[in-house]
Amino acid sequence: MPVSGLGEYDDSNVFARILRGEIPSRRVFEDEFALAFHDIAPQAPIHVLVIPKGRFVSLADFSARGSAGEIAGFWRAVGVVARDLELESAGYRVLTNMGEHAGQEVPHFHVHIFGGRPLGRMLP
């Protein structure tokens, strides 16, 4: 059971469709745990999304139900993607929106990686 208040996992969500290859994405990384691709509406010069391969609706769901291997593999992938994008020396921001107050739009857990310019304050 998902635990985040977003309901059951919906296999028709846009990231599930990207994982299945039903709609295109500009992929930058893939392994057994994670897929990373450019956001379709970038909010920074570099704006990449990293998603786990499993059916998790949110961070709350992933942290509660993900196996230790899935969790370790996913977060390692986030670091690898940022390194591969050459963001480490200048720095970058990782963000996840969880649920209504954060404005989560896509009910498949994902983190945003932002970089390529000074990113300003954490919240507007």
Ligand code: AMP
């Ligand atoms: P969130 O508000 O955290 O759920 O963020 C969802 C993100 O998914 C937004 O930044 C959207 O621009 C992005 N997005 C939606 N559809 C696509 C798509 N087909 N390919 C890439 N990114 C997408």
